[in-house]
Amino acid sequence: MASRVLGALAVTATAALASLALATPASAHTPVSSADCVKDKAVLKVKLTQYAGGDKNTVLIKDGDKVLADEKFGQSWEKKFEADGTVKHTFTITVKASDGERYNYSKTHETPACVKPTEPTKPTTPTETKPTEPTSSVPETPSSSVVPPASTTPVAPAGSAPEPPLAATGASPLWLLLSGVGLVGAGAGTLLFLRRRRSA
Structure with missing residues (x-):
């Protein structure tokens, strides 16, 4: 009798342990997920463990309307x-x-x-520059070089040959003038002398 009771207890314990072992994976689904900024990137992590096997579980992950993953998995993913x-x-x-x-x-x-996206640099506004006042400058002195006046020599009419210049004899024109005056005076004196003799 005691052996039958012990046998029944052993069967019951074995069945309980088996059912517990089968139930544990089914009730131990462990989904873990997080999203953070890592080194200037948005990083999403998803970890699924202790699911029922057979590749009959499904996972769908989206970023807004963009599908990142749409897959089937077994016990873990x-x-x-x-x-x-x-x-x-x-x-x-x-x-x-x-x-x-x-x-x-x-x-x-x-x-x-x-x-944060880098903002474009604003163009620098040019600084207004005030007009400089004119400085008093010393008037420039006229150049010492005098431009010679244009020649006033009359131009000979077309078709006539220019007169040749007088030959230089070396005599001064003043002596010639005085000699002429002397001759005129002598002629006038001789004429007066002859008139007086006729009238006497």
Whole structure:
């Protein structure tokens, strides 16, 4: 009798342990996800462990409307995603477990712009320069060189040959003038003398 009781207890304990072992993986679904700025990038991490095997679980990950992953997985699944750090991101995670809706997982992560875009440099406004007052300058002295006046020599009419210049004899024109005056005076004196003799 005692041996039968012990046998029944052993069977019951074995069945309980087996059912517990089978139930543990089903109830230990562990989804972990996070999104942060890492080195000027928006980084999303997703880790799914202790799911039912058989590649019947599904995971869908989006960045806004952009699909980052749409896959089936077994007991575990893990990935990391990097996105542009200059804009804001909204990541959505949807996990559907093959062993019951109660193990489904849905999560949304938002990250701000990790890096502020560099603003274009504003053009510098040119500084207004005041007009400089004219400085008093000493008037320039006229040049000492005098331009010679234009020649006033009359131009000979066309067709007539120019008169040749007088030959230089070396005699002074003053002596010639005095000699002429003397001759005229002598002639006048002789004429007066002859008239007086006729009248006497």
